[in-house]
Amino acid sequence: MNYLDNILFAILLILGIGYFTINVKKLIRNIKLGKDIDRSDRKGERWNNMFMIALGQSKMVKRPVAGFLHVIVYVGFIVINIEVLEIVIDGLFGTHRVFSFMGSFYNVLIGSFEILAVLVLVAVVIFFIRRNIIKLKRFVSSDLKGWPKSDGNIILYFEVVLMSLFLLMNATDFHLQNVAGGFMHFHPAGSFPISQYISALFEGVPNGTVYVIERAAWWLHITGILIFLNYLYFSKHLHILLAFPNTYFANLNPLGKFENLEAVTAEVKMMMDPNADPYAAAPADAVPAKFGASDVEDLNWVQLLNAYTCTECGRCTSVCPANITGKKLSPRKIMMDTRDRLEEVGKNIDANKGVFIPDDKTLLNDYITPEELWACTSCNACVEECPVNISPLSIIMDMRQYLVMEQSAAPMPLNAMMTNIENNGAPWQYNQQDRLNWRDEN
Ligand code: SF4
Numbered sequence: 511m512n513y514l515d516n517i518l519f520a521i522l523l524i525l526g527i528g529y530f531t532i533n534v535k536k537l538i539r540n541i542k543l544g545k546d547i548d549r550s551d552r553k554g555e556r557w558n559n560m561f562m563i564a565l566g567q568s569k570m571v572k573r574p575v576a577g578f579l580h581v582i583v584y585v586g587f588i589v590i591n592i593e594v595l596e597i598v599i600d601g602l603f604g605t606h607r608v609f610s611f612m613g614s615f616y617n618v619l620i621g622s623f624e625i626l627a628v629l630v631l632v633a634v635v636i637f638f639i640r641r642n643i644i645k646l647k648r649f650v651s652s653d654l655k656g657w658p659k660s661d662g663n664i665i666l667y668f669e670v671v672l673m674s675l676f677l678l679m680n681a682t683d684f685h686l687q688n689v690a691g692g693f694m695h696f697h698p699a700g701s702f703p704i705s706q707y708i709s710a711l712f713e714g715v716p717n718g719t720v721y722v723i724e725r726a727a728w729w730l731h732i733t734g735i736l737i738f739l740n741y742l743y744f745s746k747h748l749h750i751l752l753a754f755p756n757t758y759f760a761n762l763n764p765l766g767k768f769e770n771l772e773a774v775t776a777e778v779k780m781m782m783d784p785n786a787d788p789y790a791a792a793p794a795d796a797v798p799a800k801f802g803a804s805d806v807e808d809l810n811w812v813q814l815l816n817a818y819t820c821t822e823c824g825r826c827t828s829v830c831p832a833n834i835t836g837k838k839l840s841p842r843k844i845m846m847d848t849r850d851r852l853e854e855v856g857k858n859i860d861a862n863k864g865v866f867i868p869d870d871k872t873l874l875n876d877y878i879t880p881e882e883l884w885a886c887t888s889c890n891a892c893v894e895e896c897p898v899n900i901s902p903l904s905i906i907m908d909m910r911q912y913l914v915m916e917q918s919a920a921p922m923p924l925n926a927m928m929t930n931i932e933n934n935g936a937p938w939q940y941n942q943q944d945r946l947n948w949r950d951e952n
């Protein structure tokens with residue numbers, strides 16, 4: 511490698527990491543549009559969740575086939591990318607396999623990368639078949655049409671190209687390492703249990719041509735990795751990074767426990783307290799500006815982080831009783847809509863010099879309809895099933911809260927029940943004095 515190559519490589523690296531950093535800043539800015547919520551408690555439990563669920567994939571493997579394949583791709587992704595560090599150093603300083611001084615340990619590393627690369631290729635082919643040939647129900651439902659479907663496939667093509675380039679790079683490298691009398695700086699380094707067989711393809715090919723193929727595979731491989739890195743922001747594959755904070759900051763309370771609104775609790779307590787002064791001035795911040803959520807900035811930042819973390823796997827929708835019985839609700843769509851709307855708000859802010867200009871749209875109605883919200887049984891099956899601890903239900907509940915408390919727009923039976931509670935102290939349409947009538951029946 512000459513100095514021009516080193517400089518070109520440095521420029522490529524700066525562009526790739528620079529654009530990624532810009533998007534990470536945008537991502538953090540968008541998540542911070544959410545309301546504050548304190549998730550700094552029970553740190554031990556949070557670290558444990560992160561290690562078990564994000565790193566250990568413990569919820570993924572509940573569905574063994576998909577879970578096992580996902581673990582292969584995930585481990586392959588993490589481990590093979592250790593080699594990226596070597597590629598970066600080689601690229602910047604013109605060295606050849608700079609970590610080869612580790613001797614037999616290096617051989618084991620390169621050998622295991624190669625075996626993982628083949629396993630990843632096999633897993634990716636099976637994933638492709640499940641999505642596009644067998645067409646599993648959760649991958650062909652209406653909320654996954656268009657870009658989400660393409661996104662799922664694009665990443666599979668990416669993996670195939672990256673793994674193939676990796677093996678081709680190694681095969682040509684192996685070939686050049688074994689040129690009688692040596693070839694340029696290609697000294698023997700690494701063990702190649704797979705690509706040594708691929709290198710047989712280059713028997714009889716001039717060394718100069720093999721060198722060009724090696725360089726092309728090397729450059730395309732690292733360029734592909736940088737493109738992949740920058741693609742993440744626009745893809746559901748952002749979960750590769752966000753699964754970690756998402757599982758750390760997830761709700762630790764029992765699933766059935768819902769948060770009461772402080773302002774409402776205070777109001778009820780005052781009603782029940784005979785000594786309370788009804789004319790006492792309430793603290794200025796006692797009543798929120800808006801009850802519930804009609805748009806993304808009414809949600810808290812963990813809910814917005816959830817939206818960016820969603821892998822669009824559809825496990826939640828596949829167990830949702832409302833969806834299974836033909837209702838319009840899909841918890842996956844709730845998360846995808848929240849992310850889409852958040853992105854729209856973020857772009858509005860970018861276009862207007864850092865200020866959001868109202869666009870006559872909201873998450874409620876323009877993305878998620880009341881019909882979807884009221885179809886939810888609040889059973890928590892979606893939350894239980896989610897492999898990265900996302901809670902579509904918490905968004906549904908906040909939006910319902912808005913419908914009830916700000917718009918009095920609950921469905922008729924619910925409105926009737928609330929009126930009964932208000933008038934009769936019970937959900938039924940009986941006068942309180944008639945409550946014990948059943949006792950008089952024979
Ligand atoms: S909590 Fe609601 S959205 Fe989630 S599975 Fe149950 S019914 Fe479906």
Ligand code: SF4
Nearest residue numbers: 820821823824826896
């Ligand atoms: S919310 Fe969870 S289970 Fe549902 S699609 Fe997203 S990642 Fe999958």
